[in-house]
Amino acid sequence: MVNTLVSILFDGLAWAMFLFIVSVGLSVTMGLMGFVNLAHGAFAMAGGYLVLTTMSAWGVPFLGALVITFVVVGAASVLFERVLYARLYGAGELDQVLMTIGLTFMAIATYTYFYGPLTHAIRIPDYLAGQLNLGGRSFPAYRVFLIGVGAALIAALWYGFDRTSLGAKIRASVDNRRMAQSVGIDVDLLFTITFAVGSGLAALGGGLAIQLLGLTPNFAIIYLVFFLLVVAVGGSGSLWGTLAGALVLGMADTAGKYLFSDAGTFAIYAVAVLILLLKPAGLYGRE
Amino acid sequence: MDASKSRPAPAGGESTVARAGVADFLVRRSRFRPAEALPWIAAIAAFFIFPSQMVLGGQTLIMILFALSLDLILGYAGIVTLGHAAFFGLGAYGASLLITDLGWSEPVSGLLAGALIAAIAGFLSGWLLLRYRGLAFLVLTLSVTIMLQQLGNLFRDFTGGYDGIPGVNVAPLFGRFDYDIYGHTYYLYCLGVLLIVFYCVRRIVYSPFGQALVGIRENIGRMNALGSPVHWRLVVVYTISAAVAGIAGALFAQTNAFVTLGVFDFDQSAAVLIMLILGGAGWLYGGFIGAALYMVLQNELAKASPEFWQFGIGLLLIGVVLFVRRGTLGRVLNVSRLLQARTQP
Numbered sequence: 283m284v285n286t287l288v289s290i291l292f293d294g295l296a297w298a299m300f301l302f303i304v305s306v307g308l309s310v311t312m313g314l315m316g317f318v319n320l321a322h323g324a325f326a327m328a329g330g331y332l333v334l335t336t337m338s339a340w341g342v343p344f345l346g347a348l349v350i351t352f353v354v355v356g357a358a359s360v361l362f363e364r365v366l367y368a369r370l371y372g373a374g375e376l377d378q379v380l381m382t383i384g385l386t387f388m389a390i391a392t393y394t395y396f397y398g399p400l401t402h403a404i405r406i407p408d409y410l411a412g413q414l415n416l417g418g419r420s421f422p423a424y425r426v427f428l429i430g431v432g433a434a435l436i437a438a439l440w441y442g443f444d445r446t447s448l449g450a451k452i453r454a455s456v457d458n459r460r461m462a463q464s465v466g467i468d469v470d471l472l473f474t475i476t477f478a479v480g481s482g483l484a485a486l487g488g489g490l491a492i493q494l495l496g497l498t499p500n501f502a503i504i505y506l507v508f509f510l511l512v513v514a515v516g517g518s519g520s521l522w523g524t525l526a527g528a529l530v531l532g533m534a535d536t537a538g539k540y541l542f543s544d545a546g547t548f549a550i551y552a553v554a555v556l557i558l559l560l561k562p563a564g565l566y567g568r569e
Numbered sequence: 570m571d572a573s574k575s576r577p578a579p580a581g582g583e584s585t586v587a588r589a590g591v592a593d594f595l596v597r598r599s600r601f602r603p604a605e606a607l608p609w610i611a612a613i614a615a616f617f618i619f620p621s622q623m624v625l626g627g628q629t630l631i632m633i634l635f636a637l638s639l640d641l642i643l644g645y646a647g648i649v650t651l652g653h654a655a656f657f658g659l660g661a662y663g664a665s666l667l668i669t670d671l672g673w674s675e676p677v678s679g680l681l682a683g684a685l686i687a688a689i690a691g692f693l694s695g696w697l698l699l700r701y702r703g704l705a706f707l708v709l710t711l712s713v714t715i716m717l718q719q720l721g722n723l724f725r726d727f728t729g730g731y732d733g734i735p736g737v738n739v740a741p742l743f744g745r746f747d748y749d750i751y752g753h754t755y756y757l758y759c760l761g762v763l764l765i766v767f768y769c770v771r772r773i774v775y776s777p778f779g780q781a782l783v784g785i786r787e788n789i790g791r792m793n794a795l796g797s798p799v800h801w802r803l804v805v806v807y808t809i810s811a812a813v814a815g816i817a818g819a820l821f822a823q824t825n826a827f828v829t830l831g832v833f834d835f836d837q838s839a840a841v842l843i844m845l846i847l848g849g850a851g852w853l854y855g856g857f858i859g860a861a862l863y864m865v866l867q868n869e870l871a872k873a874s875p876e877f878w879q880f881g882i883g884l885l886l887i888g889v890v891l892f893v894r895r896g897t898l899g900r901v902l903n904v905s906r907l908l909q910a911r912t913q914p
Contacts, residue, residue, distance in 0.1 A: 318707065380890045381887050383839050384887040387880070391876040391877070394875075551715055555716070558705050
């Protein structure tokens with residue numbers, strides 16, 4: 283019983299960290315511009331394939347590949363943001379949904395063409411592959427690593443959001459974009475920066491997820507639902523909201539799968555729908 | 570109908586005159602125009618020109634019906650949903666289980682069963698969800714559809730799970746017309762159903778109720794302020810739309826004699842949205858153009874390679890959003906003017 287509980291908490295935490303890493307960028311861009319970006323999963327998928335290629339083709343070590351992926355996908359996303367997304371700021375959600383579905387389809391088709399539809403795996407370094415002994419219990423080292431990365435990113439993002447002038451500007455713009463603009467904050471530039479960082483983090487999450495989930499081009503759609511759920515449940519534009527959403531849904535999903543093997547996949551949707559019915563703007567969102 | 574175009578309401582005695590004018594406008598607008606016969610002539614012509622393609626033709630008619638159901642809520646009431654496949658899927662399963670579990674294989678009552686199940690689901694989910702907007706509504710509709718799919722998987726003894734239900738064999742139509750392998754009977758069956766449903770939907774759209782939906786789409790705040798029962802109107806149209814999608818799903822199950830949980834896939838919700846947008850939402854005929862274009866392109870391109878098709882449809886979608894829906898091309902290509910009544914009295 284205690285064992286199951288510890289396993290649920292541990293696996294749930296690791297899963298929540300993955301959800302947080304990918305979703306935080308989506309949440310902030312949605313909060314800033316109200317942009318419904320269904321192509322966010324495609325950036326995560328692209329990140330996964332970039333990690334795969336840098337490791338297998340160029341022999342870059344895992345951690346280095348993750349850093350390269352974060353930087354490259356983040357930088358490349360600026361191109362998409364400037365050329366495509368910027369045209370649809372202030373447009374209806376229908377246009378945003380359609381354009382980003384189109385982008386997702388193109389991404390899936392492109393990656394299927396080059397990498398094939400089959401599942402890819404990577405060889406993670408030995409020090410992440412085994413079990414780790416913590417307090418008399420052994421845990422999979424990779425999940426400990428994932429939790430560590432998540433915790434470090436939360437700390438970094440908290441510092442960036444709460445303690446820097448850039449973060450203050452972002453928070454001000456999420457609260458009231460027009461007011462922020464009228465006091466001279468360049469919201470478009472902020473959006474480009476957060477979009478790049480958010481896409482980079484999504485790509486990083488995609489790279490981290492290969493070991494857990496395997497990698498196929500359909501990653502872009504399958505897990506997109508989870509990221510959207512996290513953002514909606516947490517409340518868009520909020521760092522703590524995203525974290526809360528990721529924790530609640532990550533735990534619910536893991537607990538569901540442990541406790542009710544067959545009906546378990548339901549848990550994440552049931553919990554999310556329940557929360558949204560009660561709090562449509564999310565846990566940390568404002569009505 | 571934005572604020573700049575509205576005139577102050579006429580006072581006192583003029584209001585009856587104004588009312589008569591409005592009634593007259595609504596009646597005149599609802600008259601059939603000659604150009605509206607074109608899609609139907611094309612559908613019948615296709616039957617004689619491409620007799621070997623009638624299986625594809627029947628599927629296209631089904632998707633037109635599905636897109637029509639989405640047009641009701643998206644094009645007229647302005648509801649953006651990511652879970653319309655739920656109703657299509659429920660209709661398909663309703664019609665299939667009626668045959669395989671209850672042994673009732675008369676086709677038309679199968680359609681009604683599909684419509685009924687979808688309508689009940691549409692009413693319940695609409696009543697619950699339509700008070701939400703934006704991201705919450707998108708995520709809720711998406712989640713509910715996935716939950717239905719997983720429910721189907723959970724009760725796989727009953728639904729066949731992802732392997733599906735084989736042997737959905739319907740009895741001959743009206744007890745007389747049996748089905749041929751070329752899909753000729755099915756094509757005419759689908760065309761007949763489409764015609765009847767289309768007529769009903771057209772009546773709804775051109776009624777005062779339909780006008781109220783357009784009002785909600787254009788300015789929900791003002792409709793609330795006018796005292797219009799916005800929530801109930803949305804629930805009603807959502808229920809009707811669900812029923813039509815259910816009929817499309819039931820036709821799909823009957824003509825394929827097979828149904829799997831794939832009907833609940835996000836791809837299915839996305840596909841119908843794309844079809845409607847390709848043809849244009851909010852003028853009833855968008856689904857005809859969009860679904861025909863989509864199905865023919867899919868058939869041709871997917872033969873070459875599924876990736877080409879997926880890439881192509883993505884590119885087309887982005888192009889449509891950037892250049893047609895939000896660009897000058899849309900105004901140039903506004904064929905809808907041919908078929909759509911004047912919107913100003």
